[in-house]
Amino acid sequence: QKEVEQDPGPLSVPEGAIVSLNCTYSNSAFQYFMWYRQYSRKGPELLMYTYSSGNKEDGRFTAQVDKSSKYISLFIRDSQPSDSATYLCALGAGNNRKLIWGLGTSLAVNP
Amino acid sequence: DSGVTQTPKHLITATGQRVTLRCSPRSGDLSVYWYQQSLDQGLQFLIQYYNGEERAKGNILERFSAQQFPDLHSELNLSSLELGDSALYFCASSVGLGLATGVETQYFGPGTRLLVL
Numbered sequence: 001q002k003e004v005e006q007d008p009g010p011l012s013v014p015e016g017a018i019v020s021l022n023c024t025y026s027n028s029a030f031q032y033f034m035w036y037r038q039y040s041r042k043g044p045e046l047l048m049y050t051y052s053s054g055n056k057e058d059g060r061f062t063a064q065v066d067k068s069s070k071y072i073s074l075f076i077r078d079s080q081p082s083d084s085a086t087y088l089c090a091l092g093a094g095n096n097r098k099l100i101w102g103l104g105t106s107l108a109v110n111p
Numbered sequence: 112d113s114g115v116t117q118t119p120k121h122l123i124t125a126t127g128q129r130v131t132l133r134c135s136p137r138s139g140d141l142s143v144y145w146y147q148q149s150l151d152q153g154l155q156f157l158i159q160y161y162n163g164e165e166r167a168k169g170n171i172l173e174r175f176s177a178q179q180f181p182d183l184h185s186e187l188n189l190s191s192l193e194l195g196d197s198a199l200y201f202c203a204s205s206v207g208l209g210l211a212t213g214v215e216t217q218y219f220g221p222g223t224r225l226l227v228l
Contacts, residue, residue: 043113043201043219044154088154098167099217103153 003027006089006102015111019076023089023102026070030100032092033065035074037085038104044088048074079109114138115220117202123226129190132223136183136204142166143185144205144217145177149198160185161207192227199224 006023013019021035031052036044048063050056050072056063062075072091076083089102114137124130136143145157147170156169160179171177174192179185189196199222205215 041222043115043203043221045113045219046216049216098156098159098169101154101156 001026003100004089004091004102007105008103010106010108012108012110013079015079015081015109017079017109019079019083019107019109021074021076021087021089021105021107023072023091024070025072025091025100027091027093027100028067028070029093030091033063033072034090034092034099035061035063036088036090038088039085047087079107081109081111084108113218113220115202115204115218117200117220117223119223120221121224121226123228124192125228126192126194128192128227129188130192130225132187132189132200132202132225134185134187134202134204134220136185136202137218140204140206140218141183142205142207142215143179143183144203145171145185145187146201146203146219147198148201148222154201157187189225194227197225197227 004025033050035048037047038044050063053065053067060077064073086104086106088104090099092099116135118133141162144159147155157171158177159167163179174190177187201222203217203219205217
């Protein structure tokens with residue numbers, strides 16, 4: 001079993017839809033939860049960063065962490081064609097600074 | 112633009128050859144990370160350097176090596192190349208080691224696309 005599982009999609013939604021992207025993990029030591037966005041032929045860029053449990057909101061983006069279920073989510077409200085990208089989750093534990101990455105979910109938002 | 116630069120952008124070579132990928136971190140960043148990204152394996156962490164010293168090792172093959180120089184730029188050397196080494200290689204940098212928070216935000220370069228024929 002991989003430490004982090006992420007459905008690669010692809011996910012295709014109409015403009016304005018609410019998008020839900022998810023990762024599950026097996027290591028309860030993870031405390032740091034990140035979402036990166038990667039446009040085609042570009043490097044990943046940090047979108048959201050959450051420590052421990054709870055929600056974090058930034059504009060149209062909301063990150064949720066449920067440590068009891070070992071499940072993290074990224075919600076995108078009022079999705080735009082410019083949100084079309086691959087979204088990768090990355091998890092880290094305090095003493096081990098190596099991030100463990102999901103495979104990424106490919107998202108297409110259609111005008 | 113993340114401020115991290117990588118050269119070359121594309122590299123085509125033959126099996127058995129050796130190549131060197133170069134990375135310049137963002138100004139002020141002391142940590143450099145190398146990643147390999149392929150379609151089936153996703154983003155795989157290879158190695159991290161901090162201020163010239165190796166700090167963390169991931170799934171890096173023995174045929175691969177890296178170093179960070181006094182000016183903080185880094186090179187990833189790939190030798191005895193195989194078809195399966197074809198991938199995107201990313202360099203990322205961060206300010207430090209995340210001593211306070213445990214994890215540092217990493218800023219990625221545009222990548223080097225390697226094709227081994």
